[in-house]
Amino acid sequence: MARSQTTKKLTRIQRQRTDIILEAALDVFSDFGFRGSTIDMIAKRAKLSKPNILYYFDNKEAIHVTVLAKLLETWLAPLHAINEDNDPIDEICKYIEQKLNMARDFPRESKLFANEILQGAPHVLPELQGALKDLVAQKVKIIEAWSKDGKIAQVDPHHLFFSIWATTQHYADFDIQVRSVLDDNTKDPFDTAGPFLKTMFSTMLTP
Amino acid sequence: MARSQTTKKLTRIQRQRTDIILEAALDVFSDFGFRGSTIDMIAKRAKLSKPNILYYFDNKEAIHVTVLAKLLETWLAPLHAINEDNDPIDEICKYIEQKLNMARDFPRESKLFANEILQGAPHVLPELQGALKDLVAQKVKIIEAWSKDGKIAQVDPHHLFFSIWATTQHYADFDIQVRSVLDDNTKDPFDTAGPFLKTMFSTMLTP
DNA sequence: AAAAAACTTGACCGTATGGTCAGATATGTA
DNA sequence: TACATATCTGACCATACGGTCAAGTTTTTT
Numbered sequence: 001m002a003r004s005q006t007t008k009k010l011t012r013i014q015r016q017r018t019d020i021i022l023e024a025a026l027d028v029f030s031d032f033g034f035r036g037s038t039i040d041m042i043a044k045r046a047k048l049s050k051p052n053i054l055y056y057f058d059n060k061e062a063i064h065v066t067v068l069a070k071l072l073e074t075w076l077a078p079l080h081a082i083n084e085d086n087d088p089i090d091e092i093c094k095y096i097e098q099k100l101n102m103a104r105d106f107p108r109e110s111k112l113f114a115n116e117i118l119q120g121a122p123h124v125l126p127e128l129q130g131a132l133k134d135l136v137a138q139k140v141k142i143i144e145a146w147s148k149d150g151k152i153a154q155v156d157p158h159h160l161f162f163s164i165w166a167t168t169q170h171y172a173d174f175d176i177q178v179r180s181v182l183d184d185n186t187k188d189p190f191d192t193a194g195p196f197l198k199t200m201f202s203t204m205l206t207p
Numbered sequence: 208m209a210r211s212q213t214t215k216k217l218t219r220i221q222r223q224r225t226d227i228i229l230e231a232a233l234d235v236f237s238d239f240g241f242r243g244s245t246i247d248m249i250a251k252r253a254k255l256s257k258p259n260i261l262y263y264f265d266n267k268e269a270i271h272v273t274v275l276a277k278l279l280e281t282w283l284a285p286l287h288a289i290n291e292d293n294d295p296i297d298e299i300c301k302y303i304e305q306k307l308n309m310a311r312d313f314p315r316e317s318k319l320f321a322n323e324i325l326q327g328a329p330h331v332l333p334e335l336q337g338a339l340k341d342l343v344a345q346k347v348k349i350i351e352a353w354s355k356d357g358k359i360a361q362v363d364p365h366h367l368f369f370s371i372w373a374t375t376q377h378y379a380d381f382d383i384q385v386r387s388v389l390d391d392n393t394k395d396p397f398d399t400a401g402p403f404l405k406t407m408f409s410t411m412l413t414p
Numbered sequence: 415a416a417a418a419a420a421c422t423t424g425a426c427c428g429t430a431t432g433g434t435c436a437g438a439t440a441t442g443t444a
Numbered sequence: 445t446a447c448a449t450a451t452c453t454g455a456c457c458a459t460a461c462g463g464t465c466a467a468g469t470t471t472t473t474t
Contacts (some may be wrong), residue, residue: 003355009420009470011420011472012471013420013421014420014421017421031327032242032326033243033325033326033327034243034244035240035242035243036238036240036241036242036243038460038461038462039461039463040460040461040464046466047422048422048459049422049424049461050422050423050462051421051422051465052421052422054462054464055420055422055423059462059463059465060461072327075357081243082445084344094242107236108459111325112384114325114380114381115240115322115325115393116281117380117381117383117384118240118321118322118325118380118381119238119239119240119243119257120238120317120382121384121387122381125387128383128384128387128388129387129417130391132305132384132387132388133323133387133388134232134337135392136388155403155406155407156303156399156403158388158389158403159399160403161388161401162374162377162378162381162385162400163253163374163403164375165377165381165461166373166374166376166377166381167369167370167373167374167454169370170370170372170373171369172339173226174321174324174325174369174372175326175330176324176327176328176332176335176372177335177339178369179341180328180332180336180339181335181340181368182365183336183340191473192365192366193361193366193369196362196363196366196367196370197366197370199411200362200370200407201428203410203411204407204410205413217452218441218442218451220441220450220451221450221451245430245431245432246431246432246433247430247431247432255452255455256452256453256454257431257432257433258434258435258452258453258454259451259453261432261433261434262450262451262452262453263451265431266433267431267432267433296465313447314433
């Protein structure tokens, strides 16, 4: 059997099917949440039978956990990229742009992540308290150094990150609300959000 | 029978029980989402029997809709309060403080609303496109007038509101993430968020 | 080509859940 | 008090869903 393989080499079909299933699962989970999704929905979307899905994953939760784990990697990538040696405000603006691009290009991932956190992070709490916390702590030090050197204004680094996360992800997670309020579909919210956010954070950070 | 009463006067017990049920439902729905909640959970929390719940509400969805409708009223109150005649930056800061207080004092409402929007607003889309959109349009005009008069800097009013919503609600909706990253439980995130956000938006809006 | 391994599925099971209903109990009213 | 109305509930039903399994099909290996 293929399931619960730990550090075994995968066959061609295993890799293919697993990818198809995870892609379908991302689709379904991000639309209906964990409890609102059924294995049948995922199966239909993946064009596989339900038992076939359960041949590759032990159960529904295992699919969810795997999707989340994959997602977290790419989710944290932009944060990793912040570099102490470059111009502070350029780096922050670059970070904002990357986060906003991710919200635009990967709304399913953003919504799924939001859903997970809203429910109290039942599957990723350890990662939040471990990897994420450590990574943030590291970047917080960079911000503090910039402040101390007078390169940027004095700001609470944690809240700076929270604000960037909140504002960028808002356009993916609350997409329906944003579009309802704007409604004049002449402009893409993302296009106008970029300059707005960069201006806002630049203004605050300029000493 | 008591259910589906349209414009009939309610008995004392009807009012009491309805309130108890809605309170319990808010608890459960905000914790588990619509699909993750069961009528039995609500019944247990309300200390009523399941059929008794269904005596007052036609079905699970009716409870959800009612909870959301009640919630929306209080949710939009702070926005209503923005007054053109007062000092612009004071008004915005007051709005931020009110939104942040709501996130702190009514996290269940915030999470439930977030959940609803994340799922595509199946129950409140008309309100978003109607009442909310109109209210925002009205307040956008105030911001634009302030800008034109040189009282505040030129900013996109819509994105200004989006940013305020995103940053304030973030502390309720992503509470678990915020606390995971901060972890030093010496400070309450809400206490430090207030000054941070007011500074950020004031700085941006000062001409 | 044949055996072995990997993959797939129709049919099935147990449980959870939304919802119903007939009848019991409490409450209000004449 | 007696009647009517409102409130409440145990028992029940139908469906949906997570998950299993034995048997079949395809792919890989020898």
